Amino acid sequence: MTEGTRWQFVGLIAGLVILHFVLRVGLGLGFYVPDLLTVALLLAARRMRAGAAAGLGVLFGVLDGGVNPFTMGASALVLAVLGYLASRSREVLAGDSPVLLVTFLALGKYLFDLFLWGVLSSRALAGPASVLFTLSPLAALYAAAAGLAAVTVYRALV
Amino acid sequence: MSTFRPYLKGAGERGRKRDLGIAAGFTVLALLLFNLPDTYRTGLATGVRNTALFPVIAMQGGAADRAGRFGNAGELRAERDSLAAFLVGQANLAQENRELRALMGFRERLGYSFVAAEASRGRGVGATGTLQLSAGRREGVGTAAAIVTAEGLVGSVWRLGDRSAVGIDWTHPEFGLSVMTQDGETYGIAKPTNGPQGERMLALTPVAFHTQPPNGSLIVTSGDGGLYPRGIPVGRVAGAGRAEGGWQRVYYIRPLVSPAQMGHVLILGAPTKALTDQDLAAAWGVTLSAAERDSARATGPAVSPDAATPTAPARPQPRATAPRPRPQQQQQRQRRPAIVDPTPELPGRVVDPNAPRVPPGLPAPTNP
Numbered sequence: 001m002t003e004g005t006r007w008q009f010v011g012l013i014a015g016l017v018i019l020h021f022v023l024r025v026g027l028g029l030g031f032y033v034p035d036l037l038t039v040a041l042l043l044a045a046r047r048m049r050a051g052a053a054a055g056l057g058v059l060f061g062v063l064d065g066g067v068n069p070f071t072m073g074a075s076a077l078v079l080a081v082l083g084y085l086a087s088r089s090r091e092v093l094a095g096d097s098p099v100l101l102v103t104f105l106a107l108g109k110y111l112f113d114l115f116l117w118g119v120l121s122s123r124a125l126a127g128p129a130s131v132l133f134t135l136s137p138l139a140a141l142y143a144a145a146a147g148l149a150a151v152t153v154y155r156a157l158v
Numbered sequence: 159m160s161t162f163r164p165y166l167k168g169a170g171e172r173g174r175k176r177d178l179g180i181a182a183g184f185t186v187l188a189l190l191l192f193n194l195p196d197t198y199r200t201g202l203a204t205g206v207r208n209t210a211l212f213p214v215i216a217m218q219g220g221a222a223d224r225a226g227r228f229g230n231a232g233e234l235r236a237e238r239d240s241l242a243a244f245l246v247g248q249a250n251l252a253q254e255n256r257e258l259r260a261l262m263g264f265r266e267r268l269g270y271s272f273v274a275a276e277a278s279r280g281r282g283v284g285a286t287g288t289l290q291l292s293a294g295r296r297e298g299v300g301t302a303a304a305i306v307t308a309e310g311l312v313g314s315v316w317r318l319g320d321r322s323a324v325g326i327d328w329t330h331p332e333f334g335l336s337v338m339t340q341d342g343e344t345y346g347i348a349k350p351t352n353g354p355q356g357e358r359m360l361a362l363t364p365v366a367f368h369t370q371p372p373n374g375s376l377i378v379t380s381g382d383g384g385l386y387p388r389g390i391p392v393g394r395v396a397g398a399g400r401a402e403g404g405w406q407r408v409y410y411i412r413p414l415v416s417p418a419q420m421g422h423v424l425i426l427g428a429p430t431k432a433l434t435d436q437d438l439a440a441a442w443g444v445t446l447s448a449a450e451r452d453s454a455r456a457t458g459p460a461v462s463p464d465a466a467t468p469t470a471p472a473r474p475q476p477r478a479t480a481p482r483p484r485p486q487q488q489q490q491r492q493r494r495p496a497i498v499d500p501t502p503e504l505p506g507r508v509v510d511p512n513a514p515r516v517p518p519g520l521p522a523p524t525n526p
Contacts, residue, residue: 070288128286
């Protein structure tokens, strides 16, 4: 993900965030739309400093909490940690291959669900744990596929 | 935007420590946000909805309208026909009811205001059981209002915005309500749980050992607590669960409204003090046998089932001992059958339903 200028990359991230809210909330498609917010954070964190990535995670978390008040604060906390970890993952996961990207995105999305479930369970708001074994893996793969498609389009355009 | 750079600058041990410190600061900020009192977190969420997410929230209402245009026309037509038939059948009843209420001096019946809304149900971690509603304060939705469908109770409004709201359905961990059986024998609290087969259900607890609601019996809201009006169907008893402590029973309730049926909902008007005394069971065609008894228990003195306060001044009650009848009246009483006055508190002459009705001034008809 080193292609394009800085502003082009900012456009990609902003576009993913806007698409996330427009499709999920604005058009009411909800869960049928992949979690593009997490995908945007994971992609951005690969090109950001770890501290800034955590800050971006807090910002995204606050936006997410606006849609779902139950996760206000919790998603900010989880996305901050996830942004930091994603940024530091460059030291472990090097390269730009599609397989690596899909693995990175799927793992990141699943970790987001796992961490969020853990944080929300402290307030008995997490819901059944079965979600982590049924919906979450599918959502992770879905988000990874969407992220791969977004990156492919981005690379074709820039 | 200087943070967006293809490759790290200032990497190394020093840069990592600085990043770790910045990340720790943001994490502490997020932790503070998470541990804020609920009021402040709600205020922040509302602020985000009204500013950064305002265009998206505004789009939500339009999306609901567009989704309605692609609804199943056959299904809608069937529902409309059923509703029309129902209304025609109820028209005379409503008119008679109005006349009776006017006769008894009761005020006009207080009606519920329903706000129709589209609901988008959340899934996944943290969103399971939440509903994004396309109506808000401007449409007349109140805080903690009950969300219903034609089948029964869905949930309640949790956070209220100007043009939208966030609700929770019966699968959400925060959901809970006081319920009772239709006959009023069993009361309890219903909360979401996983049933014996792992399906999401409601658990009715605690239930004393001496009451045993049969499987399939209807569970409705009891109105206790004032959050939900009385008489909204919730579900049917699906079986008994494990006993807790040996003194109570737990019963599983299969809700009448499944998550797939929560696309289009009705939100009840803002709860008021009078609503807890009212009975919504009639709206679903449910007859509560314990309605009068429990109304008396809850409100003390006997009131009408729909709790409309009589506007007419208190009338003098008939005397305990009737005046001695005159001889002519005594003869008439011997001829006519005994009549029980259905409205003893009303003044006036007792009317024999079998007697011919003759306008005043005309002679009574006689059999040939």
